[in-house]
Amino acid sequence: MTVTDRITALRKLMKEKGIDAYLVPTDDFHGSEYVGDYFKCRKYITGFTGSAGTAVIMQDMAGLWTDGRYFIQAADQLKGTPVTLFKMGEPDVPTIHKFLEENLKDGMCLGFDGRTVSGEEADQLKKLLEKKQIRFSVNEDLIGEIWQDRPSLSCEPAMELDVKWTGRSRADKIQDIRTKLKEKGADLFVLTSLDDIAWLLNIRGNDIHCCPVVLSYLVMDEKEIRLFANEKAFPGSVKDALSADGVTIYPYNDIYAYVQTITEDKKIYLSRSNVNSRLISSIPENEKKQDSVCTYTMFRSNEAAASPEKPILILDNSSEQWKHHAIGVFGNQNKRTNFEFREEGSSAYADILQIDARFVSLVRWLGE
Numbered sequence: 001m002t003v004t005d006r007i008t009a010l011r012k013l014m015k016e017k018g019i020d021a022y023l024v025p026t027d028d029f030h031g032s033e034y035v036g037d038y039f040k041c042r043k044y045i046t047g048f049t050g051s052a053g054t055a056v057i058m059q060d061m062a063g064l065w066t067d068g069r070y071f072i073q074a075a076d077q078l079k080g081t082p083v084t085l086f087k088m089g090e091p092d093v094p095t096i097h098k099f100l101e102e103n104l105k106d107g108m109c110l111g112f113d114g115r116t117v118s119g120e121e122a123d124q125l126k127k128l129l130e131k132k133q134i135r136f137s138v139n140e141d142l143i144g145e146i147w148q149d150r151p152s153l154s155c156e157p158a159m160e161l162d163v164k165w166t167g168r169s170r171a172d173k174i175q176d177i178r179t180k181l182k183e184k185g186a187d188l189f190v191l192t193s194l195d196d197i198a199w200l201l202n203i204r205g206n207d208i209h210c211c212p213v214v215l216s217y218l219v220m221d222e223k224e225i226r227l228f229a230n231e232k233a234f235p236g237s238v239k240d241a242l243s244a245d246g247v248t249i250y251p252y253n254d255i256y257a258y259v260q261t262i263t264e265d266k267k268i269y270l271s272r273s274n275v276n277s278r279l280i281s282s283i284p285e286n287e288k289k290q291d292s293v294c295t296y297t298m299f300r301s302n303e304a305a306a307s308p309e310k311p312i313l314i315l316d317n318s319s320e321q322w323k324h325h326a327i328g329v330f331g332n333q334n335k336r337t338n339f340e341f342r343e344e345g346s347s348a349y350a351d352i353l354q355i356d357a358r359f360v361s362l363v364r365w366l367g368e
Contacts, residue, residue, distance in 0.1 A: 019111035024055040037151040041143040114138035114278030122277035156206035186269035314354040
């Protein structure tokens with residue numbers, strides 16, 4: 001099929017399912033910068049082969065957003081197709097989010113494969129479009145339904161990297177993470193970024209061209225590590241070595257069913273900017289989500305600069321956990337409250353009580 005034929009087929013399917021706009025990112029299910037052939041849905045629907053870009057398909061328009069590296073290439077590859085090029089960063093060119101906000105009418109439906117959109121971006125879209133009461137359809141891969149000769153998921157052989165190259169054993173890394181989980185009061189750790197999994201388990205693969213990674217998801221608790229991957233990719237020696245360190249391999253797609261079995265009392269540690277939105281939405285409501293409380297108030301001052309008498313940020317030190325100076329990070333955007341810092345070799349936490357609007361970067365990070 002030509003690009004025009006593919007878009008026509010997609011629009012027909014969208015109409016059948018009541019979807020008014022369909023978002024097609026470049027991403028795979030792991031937020032990877034580069035993706036394997038199976039995941040090249042944006043390339044399939046637009047004909048654009050660059051490594052970065054996002055498509056939006058509606059009944060009366062089809063658009064591709066890409067950056068300045070690809071303006072010439074995209075313009076050439078989109079010739080003769082119904083796809084309009086949106087040059088990101090150029091004057092008067094709306095961002096994808098702005099375009100959706102302006103062009104979706106009240107009560108319309110936005111669709112995308114939730115496995116290819118991070119939890120963070122899905123949250124941003126829902127917040128942006130809630131005033132228009134936009135509905136979301138995120139559990140279907142519409143491109144997959146029309147892509148008749150779609151390549152199979154990659155299953156290249158996995159290998160174990162010797163500790164002389166990694167510098168640390170897999171067991172040491174696992175123990176470090178379990179210690180951190182205990183410090184944070186978390187029961188489970190969900191990891192989906194492929195390079196992080198490769199680093200943690202000292203394994204390498206070839207499931208993405210020029211990227212030595214293995215298609216996989218990982219869930220860790222205090223006793224077991226579940227690696228969701230294609231078992232056929234792992235030679236017997238690698239499986240035995242992983243098993244010796246408490247790693248059990250499960251089928252790649254089974255993670256979505258597994259997380260639904262997690263009981264609501266479990267606290268889960270994950271990165272919403274990396275973990276895909278379908279996986280996050282599959283997790284039952286639990287303490288991870290219930291912790292989304294706001295402990296601070298905002299105020300606006302006309303002071304030219306912050307001072308000890310009129311600070312830009314006030315933290316709660318009622319427990320007197322730290323002394324006069326402390327260095328740390330804002331550790332939990334989803335909780336929208338706590339600051340984590342190191343004090344005498346351990347971690348301590350403090351709620352944010354007040355924020356001056358002059359603290360622009362933090363205010364934006366908190367979603368205000």
